[in-house]
Amino acid sequence: MSHQQVSLIAINAGDVASLNQGEYLLERFSWKSIGLIEGKPAYQLNDVRMWIFDDGILFEDSIDKRWSNQTTEIVREVIFPSRHSAASGKPSLTLHPIGVPQLAKDEQPKFGGKAGFAPPPSTRLASWWKMLHSHTKDATVADKFELTLEVTHHGPWLDVPAMFIEIGSTERDWPNRDAAKLLGDIISEGMALDGGSNIGLWDPVSNADELVLVTLGGGHYAPRANKLALVDGVWLGHMLATYALPFVKPENDTEPPGGTWQQSIDSAISATKQAFPNGKIICSMDKKAFRGWQRQAIRDYLLQQRIPLLTTKQILEALGK
Known part of the structure; x- marks a missing residue:
């Protein structure tokens, strides 16, 4: 071989x-x-x-x-x-x-x-x-x-x-x-076992700047991703359930929340970037899955990491839908 x-x-x-x-x-x-x-x-x-x-x-x-x-x-x-x-x-x-x-x-x-x-x-x-x-x-x-x-x-x-x-x-x-x-x-x-064309392989040149979605929050069966991944033009990366974003509430509002939620986001985004070189990584959040302080912490962190957090409407608009 x-x-x-x-x-x-x-x-x-x-x-x-x-x-x-x-x-x-x-x-x-x-x-x-x-x-x-x-x-x-x-x-x-x-x-x-x-x-x-x-x-x-x-x-x-x-x-x-x-x-x-x-x-x-x-x-x-x-x-x-x-x-x-x-x-x-x-x-x-x-x-x-x-x-x-x-x-x-x-x-x-x-x-x-x-x-x-x-x-x-x-x-x-x-x-x-x-x-x-x-x-x-x-x-x-x-x-x-x-x-x-x-x-x-x-x-x-x-x-x-x-x-x-x-x-x-x-x-x-x-x-x-x-x-x-x-x-x-x-x-x-x-996988083109019949001699056809592969379906779903990413090309860093021809697919450059296409949207790659990472979802945050929701249940184990990824309701947000279920819908968005059916839209033409959306590539799908990691999907993190609410349970995969563990928060510990700080004792006062001036401190950042504890827990491994940042680590989880970092790992999911880093791995998704590795799979989709030159892709435009975006996140979509299930707002109802989090408390207000958790939502704000996620927003602030993604802004710091320069990862767009988009609504379903914004994703569809970005795709010209």
Whole structure:
């Protein structure tokens, strides 16, 4: 193997939703086995690689570097087909970036990742979110599964753009082969496994100065991003839920709020900039998710960092909508 740039699909064989997506892709296209990498089966098709892990993926840190160390190929992104768990039990198909930027850096993440940091978000999030909607319209799963983005959460840690693409939300839904086929089709079309054009890759020259959205506040299912990422011209970076912006109220108004909210914003914006070089990073805030003093602290901090904080109306106006 060479120093070729490749995209990596990481499959968790202990997760039926992940395995079904992987098997569907292997059956649909003529992959070539490249033997075992770290003792795990691996396959190649064009500039895409598939790596099958035995059981569990959230703590498999640095698989981009590990692949490169074994093959000398340079991993440019990682896509993680997966299951999604939710207490609501609602059947759902989801996409999300990864990271735990809100955790104190000496904390041990319960679900993987590097405390206080987030890997770069996949540049494909917004385009694949649009594809998920268009593919689901006439699909057999249309009436059964709701579509949603999720905010940035859990591991593993990587240095390259990453995204989870998931089937949820219970043991009843995870084995659904129609859902696996639908997500597999999005992966295959998006990554040009059929020989077409890649969908959602960022070009620092041709995409320079285009809007890249980071959302702040709201619940785990990113209602603000769900709507805005469907708008043509919007690229999507990290999404931070209210719980990922922990504030501690100061004893008097002259002191800045405590907590790791600034660290979380810094990590999310830095990682998004890394994924979208030359992009115009903007933030959008769910005002109702915060108290007044928290909103003001966020506004002041973003102003200090020279990151525009825009309303939905302002974003649409900037896009000429």
